[in-house]
Amino acid sequence: MRRSNLSFVLAELILKDFRVRYRNMSLGVFWSLLNPLTMMAILTFVFTKVFESRIPHYPLYVLCGLIPYNFFTLSWVTGTVSISENPPLVKRVPMQTALLPLVSVLSNTLHLCIQLLLVFALVLWYGLPVTWHYLWLPVIWSLELLFIYGLTLASSSLHVLIRDVRYVVESVNLVLFWLVPIFYSFAMVPQKYRSLYEFNPVAALVLATQHVILGHRSPPQALMWKMTVVSAVFMGLGAFVFFRLKRRFYRYL
Amino acid sequence: MSEVIRAEHLSVVYRSRGSRKLLRQYLQDRLTGRLAEGFYALHDISFTISRGESLAVLGANGAGKSTLLAVLAGLLEPDAGRIVVDGRVATLMELGSGFHPDLTGWENLRLYAAILGMSRGEVRNQAEKIVDFAELQGYMDQPLRTFSSGMVLRLAFAVAVHAAGDVILIDEILAVGDAAFQKKCHRRLAEMRQQGATLVCVSHVSGMLETLCSHAIWLHHGRAVRFGPYRDVTSAYTAFMNGTDRHLWDALPDSPVRTSA
Numbered sequence: 156m157r158r159s160n161l162s163f164v165l166a167e168l169i170l171k172d173f174r175v176r177y178r179n180m181s182l183g184v185f186w187s188l189l190n191p192l193t194m195m196a197i198l199t200f201v202f203t204k205v206f207e208s209r210i211p212h213y214p215l216y217v218l219c220g221l222i223p224y225n226f227f228t229l230s231w232v233t234g235t236v237s238i239s240e241n242p243p244l245v246k247r248v249p250m251q252t253a254l255l256p257l258v259s260v261l262s263n264t265l266h267l268c269i270q271l272l273l274v275f276a277l278v279l280w281y282g283l284p285v286t287w288h289y290l291w292l293p294v295i296w297s298l299e300l301l302f303i304y305g306l307t308l309a310s311s312s313l314h315v316l317i318r319d320v321r322y323v324v325e326s327v328n329l330v331l332f333w334l335v336p337i338f339y340s341f342a343m344v345p346q347k348y349r350s351l352y353e354f355n356p357v358a359a360l361v362l363a364t365q366h367v368i369l370g371h372r373s374p375p376q377a378l379m380w381k382m383t384v385v386s387a388v389f390m391g392l393g394a395f396v397f398f399r400l401k402r403r404f405y406r407y408l
Numbered sequence: 409m410s411e412v413i414r415a416e417h418l419s420v421v422y423r424s425r426g427s428r429k430l431l432r433q434y435l436q437d438r439l440t441g442r443l444a445e446g447f448y449a450l451h452d453i454s455f456t457i458s459r460g461e462s463l464a465v466l467g468a469n470g471a472g473k474s475t476l477l478a479v480l481a482g483l484l485e486p487d488a489g490r491i492v493v494d495g496r497v498a499t500l501m502e503l504g505s506g507f508h509p510d511l512t513g514w515e516n517l518r519l520y521a522a523i524l525g526m527s528r529g530e531v532r533n534q535a536e537k538i539v540d541f542a543e544l545q546g547y548m549d550q551p552l553r554t555f556s557s558g559m560v561l562r563l564a565f566a567v568a569v570h571a572a573g574d575v576i577l578i579d580e581i582l583a584v585g586d587a588a589f590q591k592k593c594h595r596r597l598a599e600m601r602q603q604g605a606t607l608v609c610v611s612h613v614s615g616m617l618e619t620l621c622s623h624a625i626w627l628h629h630g631r632a633v634r635f636g637p638y639r640d641v642t643s644a645y646t647a648f649m650n651g652t653d654r655h656l657w658d659a660l661p662d663s664p665v666r667t668s669a
Contacts, residue, residue: 160525167522171508171515178510243505248523249481249497405484406422 165254165261172262187269191221198338210340212369215277219368220337220361222274226267227303227357228328234259234307235324239315242408252404253397256307260300278368286371295363295374295382302356302386305393312400315407335361353378356385411494412575412606413457413480418489420450420475420630421667448665449475450486451630457623462607464617464638466645467627473610476627477501477577480608495574495606498524502579503564513539513548513555517567524571534570541596542566543589562589569596576600578609594620613642629664 177183198217202208210216237255238245245252278285314320335358336344344352353359359382363374423446450472457463465473478484479491481499506523507516517538521531539545542562552560578597594616601607601620611617617638624641626634633656634641647653648660 160522160527163526163528163531164522167519168506171506171511171519174515175508175510241506243502244523246478246483247502247505248499249483249525250523402485405478 161251161254164250165258168254168258169262169265172258173265184269187266188273191218191225191270191273194221202338208339212277212281212283215274215281215283216340216365216369217338218274218277219365220335222267222270223299223360223364224332224335224337224357225270226263227299227360228331229266230260230263230303231307231310231324231328232321233263234303235310235314235321237307238311238404239318239408245404245408252401253308256311257304260303260307264300274368283369284371288367288371288373291363291367291373295360295367295379298382298386299356299360302382302389305386305388305390308393309389309396312397312404315404316400331355331357334358336365337361341365350377353381354385356382356389359385410459411456411492412459412461413455413463413494413608414490414492415453415455415480416490418450418453418476418479418486418491419448420472420479420484421446421487422449446667447663448630448667450479450627451665453489453625453627453632455625455632455635457606457608459604459606461623462601462621463609464621464624464642465608465610465627466613466624466641470629471627472630473627474501474579475630476625477579477608477610480575481577493575496525497575497577498568498571498573500565500568500576500578503561503568507552507560507564509553510551512551513544513563516552517548517563520564520567521571524568525573526571530571538566538570541570541592558586565593569593569600572600572605574604575606575608578607578611580610590616613646618642628660629662631661631665633660 177186180186182189195214195217198221199214202210202217203213234256237259238252241255244250244255310320310324334352334355341349341352341362353362359378363378363382366372366374366378453476455463465476467473475484477499479486480493481497481501482493504520506520508519511519514535517535518531521534521538526534539548542559542565544559544563544566547555547559552563555563576597597607597620607620609617609621621638623636624634624638624645625632626641626645634644644653644656648656651657
């Protein structure tokens, strides 16, 4: 496989995902927005009317947590099955298999970008300032992408060998919803758990996003360091697991 | 003459369970420390192909032909032995991997070309030629699901033969479309061979194959029975298949080599 081809395959596979997903839907890209909007409405109702939370701009607060969380869970699940659901691309053509989980993650990133527009619409609606600290967002998200790609590299290769991995992933995602500050605030987490809590990269992502968008300030340094370390470790581990198991894919698919 | 393909004592083992996809089985095997019994899909295969030569792979179902192609393509790592292939490998196996019925002809063309290793520039330059070759002018803006199966195969084949490599591996796909189109495919492959490509074809013995391949290897339950000039190997092979060569019929084993468990 030549270098000039890599970006081309990647782009074509992502485009394929995107086209296939929306081509036959009359509402098209609007579906990307409907799910977070509904969840936002419900959570806002429950936590401002039923539980009376005092977090300001609650709908925006919920979206800042929900969108990264959704992005993570969807990328992880689709990434995990990306190799086992494409045997012809693994067994019949000399293509880089490591591209498949990357395609899943990146095509979910496309949806993420659409959903982030929703966040910015709400920012403008509330009249919140858009500051220089927004430049942190690409940094935070790049780290998160690195983390997710590492994670899916490992889970997708394991899934080829052991088909139970997918269900483990789905269960972890369910649990994770409660370990990310989506509907409650980080300030409510007891002090002694906070530094550990920040090691959860999805929680860290949400916290950093909240700092930038709702707090108009840079994310704390300690948080950024934790994100960097965790992302690097996962990327390393993912690559290690993938290259160890890769030679067995042909026989297991 | 420089070597394009060199296979030294290639062996590939398949475990009879194929794959341990379930956690329960995995744990069971781990705890009992027992490896599933296996057999040699390829057993001690050696041959070399030099520039200008081309190879036909012959044998009955399950003889190891596709496994050999997978090893040559680098898709499957052999359990023993060494394989060296000089140059870019292109595969024409299971045409249309990655095709999607909801995408248009053009979109599928680009996608498949990318998967087969072409660059953006190559696709731009060759797209019209590919469509002409497939005889699909006027259909390319339609989704693939409106194509007949013959049209889909023609598109796939047209893309595949334009995504040429130095070594082209072909798995039983020469029977694409009607007789006229088959002739065209065959002409295109012959042309590619003349331009210096090395072909490795898994196919049935035919006049077409003879004009494409200078050499042949005959596999039987994973073992190489004969390797040599095309004529020599095919005459022995057809004699065996027709049952006229009783001597060989008795000499060849009727099952693959088992691994000692």
